[in-house]
Amino acid sequence: MARDNSEKKPMFKRMALIGIGLIGSSISHAARRAGLVGETVCSALTPEERERATALGLATKAYADPADAVKGADLVILCTPVGAFKDIAEAIGPHLEKGAIVSDVGSVKGAAVRDIAPSIPEGVHFVPGHPIAGTEQSGPDAGFATLFDGRWCVLTPAPDADPEAVAKIEEFWRKLGSNVEVMTPEHHDMVLAITSHVPHLIAYNIVNTAAHLERVTDSEVIKFSAAGFRDFTRIAASDPVMWRDVFLNNKEAVLEMLGRFSEDLIQLQRAIRFGDGETLQRLFATARSIRRGIIQAGQDTAQPDFGRSAVKVREGTD
Amino acid sequence: MARDNSEKKPMFKRMALIGIGLIGSSISHAARRAGLVGETVCSALTPEERERATALGLATKAYADPADAVKGADLVILCTPVGAFKDIAEAIGPHLEKGAIVSDVGSVKGAAVRDIAPSIPEGVHFVPGHPIAGTEQSGPDAGFATLFDGRWCVLTPAPDADPEAVAKIEEFWRKLGSNVEVMTPEHHDMVLAITSHVPHLIAYNIVNTAAHLERVTDSEVIKFSAAGFRDFTRIAASDPVMWRDVFLNNKEAVLEMLGRFSEDLIQLQRAIRFGDGETLQRLFATARSIRRGIIQAGQDTAQPDFGRSAVKVREGTD
Numbered sequence: 164m165a166r167d168n169s170e171k172k173p174m175f176k177r178m179a180l181i182g183i184g185l186i187g188s189s190i191s192h193a194a195r196r197a198g199l200v201g202e203t204v205c206s207a208l209t210p211e212e213r214e215r216a217t218a219l220g221l222a223t224k225a226y227a228d229p230a231d232a233v234k235g236a237d238l239v240i241l242c243t244p245v246g247a248f249k250d251i252a253e254a255i256g257p258h259l260e261k262g263a264i265v266s267d268v269g270s271v272k273g274a275a276v277r278d279i280a281p282s283i284p285e286g287v288h289f290v291p292g293h294p295i296a297g298t299e300q301s302g303p304d305a306g307f308a309t310l311f312d313g314r315w316c317v318l319t320p321a322p323d324a325d326p327e328a329v330a331k332i333e334e335f336w337r338k339l340g341s342n343v344e345v346m347t348p349e350h351h352d353m354v355l356a357i358t359s360h361v362p363h364l365i366a367y368n369i370v371n372t373a374a375h376l377e378r379v380t381d382s383e384v385i386k387f388s389a390a391g392f393r394d395f396t397r398i399a400a401s402d403p404v405m406w407r408d409v410f411l412n413n414k415e416a417v418l419e420m421l422g423r424f425s426e427d428l429i430q431l432q433r434a435i436r437f438g439d440g441e442t443l444q445r446l447f448a449t450a451r452s453i454r455r456g457i458i459q460a461g462q463d464t465a466q467p468d469f470g471r472s473a474v475k476v477r478e479g480t481d
Numbered sequence: 482m483a484r485d486n487s488e489k490k491p492m493f494k495r496m497a498l499i500g501i502g503l504i505g506s507s508i509s510h511a512a513r514r515a516g517l518v519g520e521t522v523c524s525a526l527t528p529e530e531r532e533r534a535t536a537l538g539l540a541t542k543a544y545a546d547p548a549d550a551v552k553g554a555d556l557v558i559l560c561t562p563v564g565a566f567k568d569i570a571e572a573i574g575p576h577l578e579k580g581a582i583v584s585d586v587g588s589v590k591g592a593a594v595r596d597i598a599p600s601i602p603e604g605v606h607f608v609p610g611h612p613i614a615g616t617e618q619s620g621p622d623a624g625f626a627t628l629f630d631g632r633w634c635v636l637t638p639a640p641d642a643d644p645e646a647v648a649k650i651e652e653f654w655r656k657l658g659s660n661v662e663v664m665t666p667e668h669h670d671m672v673l674a675i676t677s678h679v680p681h682l683i684a685y686n687i688v689n690t691a692a693h694l695e696r697v698t699d700s701e702v703i704k705f706s707a708a709g710f711r712d713f714t715r716i717a718a719s720d721p722v723m724w725r726d727v728f729l730n731n732k733e734a735v736l737e738m739l740g741r742f743s744e745d746l747i748q749l750q751r752a753i754r755f756g757d758g759e760t761l762q763r764l765f766a767t768a769r770s771i772r773r774g775i776i777q778a779g780q781d782t783a784q785p786d787f788g789r790s791a792v793k794v795r796e797g798t799d
Binding site: 315353355358371387391417423432434436446447451 | 564588614615635662679681683687688689692699701706712715716718721726728735741750765767769774775778780
């Protein structure tokens with residue numbers, strides 16, 4: 164999958180990735196695949212991550228201090244959990260190069276703007292972003308070049324943001340393989356609450372409910388998980404710290420969506436209690452049309468995954 | 482994958498599958514793969530299904546009336562939604578051959594026993610069963626021979642059931658590729674309520690919640706589904722009639738598990754409202770250990786499916 168891009172002029176001379184987990188490492192792979200940057204450096208919290216980052220060729224240098232990583236960088240992307248944004252922004256602010264673009268990949272955009280924007284100095288451009296892609300795995304070894312292919316990346320620039328900087332980040336994400344959409348941080352947080360945050364919360368929740376039953380053992384839950392539960396544990400295997408920060412930082416939208424979810428669940432619960440099969444069948448049938456829309460939009464395949472075997476092939480990564 | 486089993490003596494001379502959807506057609510494929518039956522016939526509700534059943538080689542004959550299908554059969558398996566069991570059992574009862582074994586694949590075993598057992602005549606053996614396997618697809622074309630490989634099949638025979646008949650059905654399922662476990666119908670229904678029924682209900686529910694939002698459009702829900710929602714729509718694409726019957730027939734266990742689910746969800750909701758990150762992170766982290774157990778037990782792979790691409794390989798079916 165690696166192509167020779169030596170003759171193309173890269174979009175950025177030096178990209179600094181602050182945090183090198185699943186998303187940071189995938190950006191590094193995908194940017195190299197498309198020849199978008201001259202050099203990639205990163206910062207990471209632990210010595211182990213820094214070692215993996217350079218060993219895997221994700222970065223030429225891996226720093227402990229984000230302020231060191233951003234020096235001389237014309238593109239800085241924050242790829243840590245959302246809860247770390249404020250401290251990082253304050254630390255890097257004074258060291259950002261004039262004309263540089265700062266972006267992020269946080270799953271909550273209102274909080275990203277609130278925590279990063281105040282530390283961006285005059286002459287530096289801030290274009291918040293969120294690639295809607297991921298897997299349930301984390302860390303520098305989890306990344307791969309094709310993660311963003313065909314997925315969407317949402318940008319939420321301020322109304323007075325520099326149009327050239329926004330266009331450049333848009334081009335960057337398209338070349339990483341994504342489609343790009345621009346919206347307000349508030350709308351993003353509402354859309355993601357229902358398509359991502361609440362689904363993760365209820366997946367975490369049912370796994371915990373199952374773990375605390377007295378009359379059904381853990382080993383029974385595991386043995387018979389192929390009946391549906393399995394797919395929830397997959398989602399619930401996502402990084403706990405990242406998700407803690409999502410819920411702490413998108414409180415209002417998540418609580419609103421959760422309220423609607425619970426209301427709708429009560430309706431189903433009543434239908435079960437009173438034996439109202441007609442209501443159940445009607446509500447179950449409408450779900451199929453949304454599924455069809457997702458397959459038509461190329462966001463999933465119709466392949467019957469629920470019965471998946473151990474044999475799988477993924478497109479090669481770099 | 483088709484093997485020559487012509488020299489082996491089949492376990493049953495004639496198998497009658499009542500209903501030929503995903504599970505019925507998969508039993509036909511898997512039984513042929515292992516040379517378990519001399520002949521397979523079936524009954525199905527619609528002319529289209531009957532046509533597909535013979536065209537696909539799932540059955541030598543496909544009848545409209547289940548009573549016709551069971552004549553001369555020494556193995557009869559009910560593969561319809563649970564809600565049809567009572568009428569079918571009453572219809573086939575007088576036509577069952579002495580010494581035959583009747584089984585079923587219903588997802589609710591208390592209701593299966595309640596609805597089938599009274600119609601089983603003296604000298605015919607009833608061994609209820611439930612293969613814990615499936616995909617989100619339905620119909621005679623959805624079946625494949627490897628569906629049961631490495632999955633569990635639960636049998637719930639009555640305490641006074643004929644031990645030879647139970648042993649024979651156990652052997653049959655092992656040869657279809659399954660592991661077999663025996664338990665009471667009540668315990669089965671409790672275990673499946675948490676590993677299958679409630680997960681499906683909340684998957685259906687969140688898809689419907691998303692479909693009824695005013696401030697987030699359907700097309701946004703579809704576009705950004707790769708963030709987690711997608712996997713719920715996959716589960717929610719399962720057959721609406723089958724699932725209606727599951728909830729109508731496993732009411733008590735589902736309502737109990739749903740009550741616990743809602744209690745636990747309220748706890749998470751409170752933690753979000755009051756910014757209790759410690760509780761959130763602790764509850765999220767425990768979910769990972771259950772996931773590890775499922776992978777170790779061979780009920781799923783560690784392959785990062787959440788980021789799946791369109792390229793997939795499934796083991797060949799017959």
